[in-house]
Structures are given as structure tokens and as C-alpha cells.
Amino acid sequence: MTIASERLPVLTHAARRRAPLSVLLDRQSVFSWLMMALPLAFLAALVGYPFFYGILLSLEDRPVAHAGTFVGLKNFVTDLHDAVFWRVAINTFVYTGVATLLKMVGGLGLALAMNQHFRMKNLVRALLLLPFIVPTVLSTVAWLWMLDPAFSVVNRLLVALGWPKPGPSWLGDPTLAMVSIIIINTWRGLPFYGITLLAGLQTVPSELYEAASIDGAGGWARFRFITLPLLRPIILIVTLFSVIFTFADFQLVYVLTHGGPANATQLFATYAFDIAMGAGQLGLGASVALAMLPALALLIVALTIYLRRE
Amino acid sequence: MVTGQGRIGRAVRVWLPIGFFLVVALFPFYWMAITSIKPNAELYNKNVMPLMVHAPTLKHYVDLLTQSSFLLWTWNTMLVAVVATAISLVLGTMLAYPLARMRFAGASLIAMTIAAIYLVPQPLLFIPLADVINRLNLGNTLTSVILTYPTMLVPFCAWLLLGYFKTIPKELEEAARIDGASRLQTMWTIFLPLCTPGFISAGIFAFTLSQNEFLYALIFLTKSSVRTVPVGVIAELIRGDVFYWGQLMAGALLGSIPVALIYSFFVEHYVAGLTAGSVKA
Numbered sequence: 001m002t003i004a005s006e007r008l009p010v011l012t013h014a015a016r017r018r019a020p021l022s023v024l025l026d027r028q029s030v031f032s033w034l035m036m037a038l039p040l041a042f043l044a045a046l047v048g049y050p051f052f053y054g055i056l057l058s059l060e061d062r063p064v065a066h067a068g069t070f071v072g073l074k075n076f077v078t079d080l081h082d083a084v085f086w087r088v089a090i091n092t093f094v095y096t097g098v099a100t101l102l103k104m105v106g107g108l109g110l111a112l113a114m115n116q117h118f119r120m121k122n123l124v125r126a127l128l129l130l131p132f133i134v135p136t137v138l139s140t141v142a143w144l145w146m147l148d149p150a151f152s153v154v155n156r157l158l159v160a161l162g163w164p165k166p167g168p169s170w171l172g173d174p175t176l177a178m179v180s181i182i183i184i185n186t187w188r189g190l191p192f193y194g195i196t197l198l199a200g201l202q203t204v205p206s207e208l209y210e211a212a213s214i215d216g217a218g219g220w221a222r223f224r225f226i227t228l229p230l231l232r233p234i235i236l237i238v239t240l241f242s243v244i245f246t247f248a249d250f251q252l253v254y255v256l257t258h259g260g261p262a263n264a265t266q267l268f269a270t271y272a273f274d275i276a277m278g279a280g281q282l283g284l285g286a287s288v289a290l291a292m293l294p295a296l297a298l299l300i301v302a303l304t305i306y307l308r309r310e
Numbered sequence: 311m312v313t314g315q316g317r318i319g320r321a322v323r324v325w326l327p328i329g330f331f332l333v334v335a336l337f338p339f340y341w342m343a344i345t346s347i348k349p350n351a352e353l354y355n356k357n358v359m360p361l362m363v364h365a366p367t368l369k370h371y372v373d374l375l376t377q378s379s380f381l382l383w384t385w386n387t388m389l390v391a392v393v394a395t396a397i398s399l400v401l402g403t404m405l406a407y408p409l410a411r412m413r414f415a416g417a418s419l420i421a422m423t424i425a426a427i428y429l430v431p432q433p434l435l436f437i438p439l440a441d442v443i444n445r446l447n448l449g450n451t452l453t454s455v456i457l458t459y460p461t462m463l464v465p466f467c468a469w470l471l472l473g474y475f476k477t478i479p480k481e482l483e484e485a486a487r488i489d490g491a492s493r494l495q496t497m498w499t500i501f502l503p504l505c506t507p508g509f510i511s512a513g514i515f516a517f518t519l520s521q522n523e524f525l526y527a528l529i530f531l532t533k534s535s536v537r538t539v540p541v542g543v544i545a546e547l548i549r550g551d552v553f554y555w556g557q558l559m560a561g562a563l564l565g566s567i568p569v570a571l572i573y574s575f576f577v578e579h580y581v582a583g584l585t586a587g588s589v590k591a
Contacts, residue, residue: 040405046461053438054437116324126573127335130335135524135539137522137540142559145559151354151356156360248434273436293434296431299429
């Protein structure tokens with residue numbers, strides 16, 4: 001059906017009577033490539049070129065505002081002998097892993113809670129999405145203030161509930177700082193999981209649940225054998241998306257801790273930033289950023305293939 | 311499904327979890343709002359009950375608007391977001407239309423490349439891009455971010471529009487073709503007007519993502535007069551150990567309002583786009 005119109009004799013005759021140029025332009029391939037030329041050139045110049053240029057930079061000793069000298073893999077060797085680099089790698093995996101798990105479980109909980117009948121559902125859904133749409137930096141500043149060492153409202157509430165004064169040092173203690181950035185990332189990302197999974201839940205036919213209930217399946221069995229399997233593709237896609245951008249997170253950590261205390265919350269992106277923009281070592285910084293590539297490439301390829309199959 | 315619980319039991323089962331999620335989601339915004347209208351005497355007094363405002367004041371807002379370049383940052387942010395969104399919608403459409411409607415060799419390769427580019431996070435590119443922007447002498451110009459934001463927005467818009475375009479029936483276009491319209495005419499006069507909801511979805515997302523962007527703006531814009539709101543707030547309102555929280559929260563709140571407003575008008579489009587399965591989290 002799609003190409004039937006191309007074969008209609010009327011059209012062919014009409015096309016033949018036109019000037020050759022317009023006939024050429026009428027060809028699907030010519031039209032398509034002409035149409036796509038500008039955006040593709042744009043992406044090649046500002047994504048493709050920087051990408052390969054970044055690989056080149058990582059092989060250079062390149063102080064900012066100076067010409068670079070080719071040093072081969074020296075930057076990567078430096079990384080491997082850098083204790084902070086390994087700390088950064090572990091931090092990034094812990095941050096991504098724990099935050100993703102929390103968002104997935106919490107988001108599923110949110111979706112199940114929202115999938116009941118109640119009034120003002122649209123308003124509630126709109127409000128719950130606010131953490132996700134408000135610019136990250138601005139909401140993170142609010143968290144910075146909520147966890148302020150002297151005037152933290154969280155601690156004042158905890159103390160009021162009987163916690164010994166002065167309450168936890170959220171951003172000053174290495175472990176708690178990691179806990180804090182994970183919680184805040186979860187706070188921001190959970191609604192995305194929740195609302196997307198909710199949309200998935202709403203496509204599950206209610207007949208399935210009714211049939212299962214008649215067969216004697218309880219609430220858990222219905223969830224385990226109907227809801228979860230049907231949601232699996234959506235959970236997979238949402239998780240892959242979220243993992244990629246949590247893995248490469250920058251804003252939240254930059255605002256809250258700058259990677260501190262003592263690199264306890266330093267991630268690949270913030271560490272690369274410190275080396276390249278702070279210390280002015282573009283080459284070494286590029287090598288740290290590129291260290292993300294193997295893990296990211298794996299995820300990106302997996303997701304791209306999955307999206308194509310859809 | 312019927313478990314014989316009464317209305318109260320049902321209400322508890324709905325509102326207990328929903329209430330919990332709502333309180334957690336909204337508390338930081340509540341805290342932002344009340345901090346911004348508390349006088350300093352209240353903000354930094356540990357003996358005052360913190361969850362309420364006792365003597366509200368607009369002083370922090372007045373200070374913010376008169377002592378910092380906040381209005382200028384807001385203007386910059388809006389300008390950049392609008393232009394970057396417009397560019398991205400146009401370029402995104404130019405990619406999505408052929409991919410949705412034409413058959414040509416290499417189409418699936420292009421589609422996969424666009425999906426992959428969409429998934430490349432900024433931290434992978436910011437160091438080489440900073441060097442490129444420097445060499446083009448674009449540092450400290452809004453052009454630097456207007457050019458770089460579409461690197462993430464174009465693939466995103468293309469992907470979202472591609473999905474939307476495929477849901478539009480082909481019959482109208484086929485009829486126009488039979489009537490002798492060229493491909494460009496068909497696309498422009500017949501097809502694109504049918505796609506307004508798709509453009510609204512993609513546009514809101516692109517606009518929100520532009521407002522949210524921080525890394526490129528932080529690196530490329532170091533002069534106060536060209537900064538965007540997120541960078542200005544972080545770089546200029548956080549000043550060592552001076553007490554500044556009132557102004558900072560006023561800035562965070564005002565900076566969030568444009569996005570929140572647009573979002574509230576188009577929330578259905580936003581959710582539709584979100585659940586179409588592709589947004590950066």
C-alpha cells in the first residue's frame with residue numbers, strides 16, 4: 001500500500017511531462033538526502049567532529065591555551081595509576097546502581113499507587129512530575145539549603161523527633177554525602193519512572209486480572225505473573241535511559257558537593273571537569289571523560305538496537 | 311479484586327502512598343518558597359519554628375532583582391531556549407520526515423545514528439567542544455549555547471517527531487501526490503499542519519531541556535551579562551559564608567516558574583511525549 005501511489009500510471013505521465021530537475025527532486029532518495037543534508041551536516045560538525053577530536057585530545061598533553069603534543073596512551077596510563085580515578089570509577093558505579101534501583105522500585109510503587117481510581121488524579125500527576133521538570137540546578141540548590149550544616153531543616157525535624165543534636169552532617173561526611181546525592185537523584189528521577197510505568201500499567205487489559213482472580217490468583221500473584229511481565233519492556237527502556245544519564249551526571253554533584261568531601265562523591269563527569277577546566281589539563285581531562293565510553297557505548301548500543309526493534 | 315473494605319479503607323489505600331509521594335516531591339519547593347519570604351532574623355534563628363513564616367517579607371526578591379543581574383539572566387535563558395528550540399524543531403523535522411515517509415538506502419542507518427547521538431551525554435563532549443568554541447571565538451556569547459544546545463535537542467526532536475509522524479495516516483498525502491503536488495508541497499501544506507500536537511510535545515521538551523542545561527552554559531558563559539539563570543544563580547548568588555539563602559531561594563523559585571507555567575498549560579502533551587518513551591532522566 002505504501003508505494004502503490006508511485007506506480008499509478010497517472011502520476012508517471014504527469015512526472016514525465018515535468019522538467020527533468022523536478023523529476024529528479026521527486027525521487028524519494030534525492031528528496032530525502034537533500035532534506036536531511038543540513039541537519040546531518042550540523043550534527044557532524046558539532047557532535048561527530050568533537051567526538052573524534054576528543055579522542056585525539058586524550059592522546060595529547062594539552063594545557064589550556066597551548067598547542068598539544070602527542071603522547072600516545074600516556075594520559076590513560078596516568079589515570080590507571082591515579083587512586084582518585086579508581087575512587088571515581090567506584091563512586092560512579094555505586095551512584096548509578098543504587099540510584100537506579102531506588103528509582104525503579106520507588107517508581108513502580110508510585111505507578112501502582114497512581115493506578116487506582118481517585119479524584120484529582122491529573123492534578124496529582126502534574127504535581128508529582130514537578131521535581132523532574134524544574135531545572136535540576138535550581139531544585140538542587142534548595143536541597144543544598146535543606147542539608148545546610150548549620151540550619152538544615154531536615155536535621156531540625158530529626159532533632160525534634162528525638163535524634164541527638166546536631167544531627168547528621170549530610171554533605172560533610174563521606175558516606176552520608178554519597179547517600180545524599182543518591183537520595184536527591186532519586187527524588188528527581190523517580191517521577192519519570194513512575195509516570196512512564198503508569199502509562200504502561202494503563203495498557204494492561206483488566207480482563208487479564210479478572211481471569212486470574214477467577215482462577216484464584218492473589219494480589220501478589222497477579223502482580224508477579226501479569227503486571228511485571230507486561231511492564232518488562234517499558235521498565236527496560238526507562239531503566240536504560242536513566243542509567244545512561246545517571247552514569248554521566250554532572251549538575252547535581254557539582255552543585256551539592258563539588259565531588260567532596262575528599263573525592264567521596266566525585267564522578268567521572270565532575271572529575272573530568274576539574275582536571276580540564278580547573279587544572280587546565282584538556283588532554284588528561286578528555287581521557288577521564290572517555291573512560292566513560294566503554295560502559296556508555298555498551299548501554300547506548302543495547303538501547304539503540306532495542307529502540308529500532310520497536 | 312473485591313476485598314470488602316469500606317470507603318475509609320479504600321481512601322487510606324489510595325491517599326496514604328499518594329500523600330507520602332506528594333509530600334516528598336513537593337517539600338523542597340515549599341521550603342524554597344517560604345525561605346524566600348522569611349526575614350533573615352527568622353531564617354537564622356534556631357529557636358523559631360521553621361516550617362512557617364511569621365513575618366513575611368519581599369526583601370529577598372527586591373534584593374535579587376536590584377542587586378544581581380537576575381532579570382538579564384532570565385532574558386538570556388528565555389532567548390536561548392526559544393531560539394534553540396526553534397532551530398531544533400526545524401532541523402528535527404527535516405530529519406524525521408524523510409525517515410518517516412520515504413524509502414531510501416541508508417534510512418535505517420541514519421535512524422540508528424540519530425538515536426545513538428541522542429543518547430550521548432554532554433560530559434563526553436564538553437572538553438573538545440569547549441576548545442572548538444574557543445577557536446571559533448564564541449566564548450561568552452549566547453551564540454555558543456544557541457549552537458550547542460541543538461546538538462542534544464535535534465536528535466531528541468527528530469526521534470520524538472519520527473514516532474509521531476508515523477501515526478499520521480498517509481492517505482491525504484497520497485491524494486495530494488496524485489493531484490500533482492511536489493514532495494515539498496505535500497509535506498509543507500498537507501502533512502506538517504496535521505502534526506501540531508507532535509510539535510507541541512517536542513517543543514515543550516526541548517524548551518525544558520534548554521532551561522535545564524547547565525554544563526555547556528557553565529563552561530562557555532563566564533561573564534555575568536551573558537549568563538543563564540542556573541549558571542548565574544550558582545556562580546554569583548552563592549558567595550562564601552555570607553548569609554544569602556533568602557535571595558538564593560527567591561532566585562531558584564523565580565527561575566523555575568517559566569518552566570512550571572509552560573508545563574502546567576501543556577501537561578497532557580508533556581506526559582504524552584514522556585510516555586512515548588524517550589526523555590533524558
